[in-house]
Amino acid sequence: MRIAVGGIEHETCGFAAPSPTAEVTTLMSVARTLKYGEELRSLGDANTIVDGLVRGVRESGHELVPLLWIDANTSPPVSRESLESAIEDLLDRLRQSLPVDGVLLSLHGAFAAEGVDDADGEVLSRVRELVGPQVPVMAVHDLHCNISPVMEQAATVMVVERTYPHIDMAERARHAAQIMARTVTGQIRPTMAVRYLPLLWSAARMIDAEPPMSDAVRKLRELDQRPGVLSASIGVGYQWIDNPTVGTSVIVVTDNDDALARSYADELAEWVWERRSQWQRDPLTPESALAQGEQLGRFPIILAEQGDNTGGGAAGDATELLRLLIEQKLVPSAVLYMVDPDVAAQAISAGVGAEIDILIGGKSQPLVGPPVPMRVRVRGISDGRFIYDGPMWAGVVGEMGPSAWLEQDGVHVVVISDRHQPIDLAFCRSLGLDCRQMRYLAIKSTGHFRSGFAPIAGSIFNVDTASTLSHDFRRLPYTRLGRKMYPIDPNVEWNP
Numbered sequence: 149m150r151i152a153v154g155g156i157e158h159e160t161c162g163f164a165a166p167s168p169t170a171e172v173t174t175l176m177s178v179a180r181t182l183k184y185g186e187e188l189r190s191l192g193d194a195n196t197i198v199d200g201l202v203r204g205v206r207e208s209g210h211e212l213v214p215l216l217w218i219d220a221n222t223s224p225p226v227s228r229e230s231l232e233s234a235i236e237d238l239l240d241r242l243r244q245s246l247p248v249d250g251v252l253l254s255l256h257g258a259f260a261a262e263g264v265d266d267a268d269g270e271v272l273s274r275v276r277e278l279v280g281p282q283v284p285v286m287a288v289h290d291l292h293c294n295i296s297p298v299m300e301q302a303a304t305v306m307v308v309e310r311t312y313p314h315i316d317m318a319e320r321a322r323h324a325a326q327i328m329a330r331t332v333t334g335q336i337r338p339t340m341a342v343r344y345l346p347l348l349w350s351a352a353r354m355i356d357a358e359p360p361m362s363d364a365v366r367k368l369r370e371l372d373q374r375p376g377v378l379s380a381s382i383g384v385g386y387q388w389i390d391n392p393t394v395g396t397s398v399i400v401v402t403d404n405d406d407a408l409a410r411s412y413a414d415e416l417a418e419w420v421w422e423r424r425s426q427w428q429r430d431p432l433t434p435e436s437a438l439a440q441g442e443q444l445g446r447f448p449i450i451l452a453e454q455g456d457n458t459g460g461g462a463a464g465d466a467t468e469l470l471r472l473l474i475e476q477k478l479v480p481s482a483v484l485y486m487v488d489p490d491v492a493a494q495a496i497s498a499g500v501g502a503e504i505d506i507l508i509g510g511k512s513q514p515l516v517g518p519p520v521p522m523r524v525r526v527r528g529i530s531d532g533r534f535i536y537d538g539p540m541w542a543g544v545v546g547e548m549g550p551s552a553w554l555e556q557d558g559v560h561v562v563v564i565s566d567r568h569q570p571i572d573l574a575f576c577r578s579l580g581l582d583c584r585q586m587r588y589l590a591i592k593s594t595g596h597f598r599s600g601f602a603p604i605a606g607s608i609f610n611v612d613t614a615s616t617l618s619h620d621f622r623r624l625p626y627t628r629l630g631r632k633m634y635p636i637d638p639n640v641e642w643n644p
């Protein structure tokens with residue numbers, strides 16, 4: 149059987165400032181991986197969804213029909229034209245490959261373009277239209293997906309990641325590929341039920357290594373074991389965009405038993421809804437996190453600056469934590485990573501060992517500033533290329549752009565040019581900075597940094613600072629959600 153594999157992956161942030169280098173954001177201007185046709189055949193080993201799909205099809209013994217893979221960094225909505233050209237490219241390749249027996253797609257699930265709230269739904273509908281109603285079309289989504297009825301209508305099966313950091317990307321993709329393999333050979337007939345909850349889920353409560361998220365993963369595993377169940381998922385949503393797709397969803401897929409799928413989806417949705425207060429966390433200031441950390445006495449204390457998470461679309465140049473480290477002489481400490489191309493260029497031109505005066509960060513918008521004057525020694529420089537080695541992205545090539553390791557009296561800053569979050573220790577190590585020697589680490593990430601940093605952490609606190617991606621949902625400028633949402637409206641009701 150011939151199984152087509154492709155992916156268009158983009159998480160779209162509606163509340164972040166656009167990159168200063170791009171006036172119009174296009175999918176290509178923010179793409180980090182582009183692979184076309186036969187190039188996909190070399191995949192299979194890295195921990196990405198598309199690698200997992202390729203490997204899963206290969207393991208099933210079916211014929212791989214490679215389409216394309218566009219993986220983009222989180223950014224503001226991309227232009228309508230760039231969405232259209234990506235979809236047309238995907239459809240052209242699929243059209244030329246027909247007939248196929250199944251289509252497997254990696255779609256983030258929180259993709260929007262200018263004037264298109266539900267770009268993933270658009271991709272799925274157009275693929276469905278091309279292959280017709282009989283060919284199974286299955287999609288694998290990021291944990292931070294906003295599932296829509298349009299996606300539900302077009303897809304035969306949707307599978308969502310369960311872990312944060314997303315270390316199960318390839319595993320969940322192989323799971324979808326296995327469902328596809330059994331479907332195309334007629335061994336099973338998937339039926340899917342989706343429930344949509346008016347619930348905004350705090351990122352600090354999505355970390356699967358600890359309760360309550362570990363309970364949710366356990367609940368999903370328990371559902372996996374029930375007779376007739378093929379797949380069970382929770383999409384915790386992506387909240388930094390203002391459109392009607394935003395929210396939590398649950399998905400249950402059974403073998404040819406619609407009533408069972410609906411009843412288990414109701415059960416899972418109710419299970420999540422009953423615990424809605426558990427998925428929330430009040431804001432935590434860096435000062436109170438530090439006080440708690442000092443009391444615990446386990447170092448390094450990691451302050452995860454979730455509101456300036458470049459992985460979520462922030463500019464990565466908020467300065468509150470850097471100022472705190474300097475003012476309170478919290479050393480040795482490091483800020484990872486400050487996105488400031490001007491300072492990176494200045495450091496590179498001065499060279500390793502030079503002492504320079506800089507004005508760093510706080511430049512993307514007034515809220516995240518002010519910029520911080522420092523006299524730093526340049527300890528290391530890099531073109532920004534390295535290979536990740538932590539469990540989430542081992543083997544994936546990183547491109548931070550021109551970068552430098554700077555130090556002022558025990559306060560270290562790794563400055564980079566492109567917007568990326570710390571995932572593991574590999575990049576700092578490539579510059580010469582050993583994060584394990586630090587007593588305090590200020591990391592611009594919400595959850596993925598745990599992939600590499602949890603093993604060296606003494607204690608970890610997700611903190612709230614003056615930054616773009618507020619985790620206090622009441623402060624986000626929503627006007628288009630189209631329904632009341634918990635916890636903004638604490639009395640909102642939901643019934644299956």
Ligand SMILES: [Zn+2]
Pocket residue numbers: 290291292314
């Ligand atoms: Zn995610």
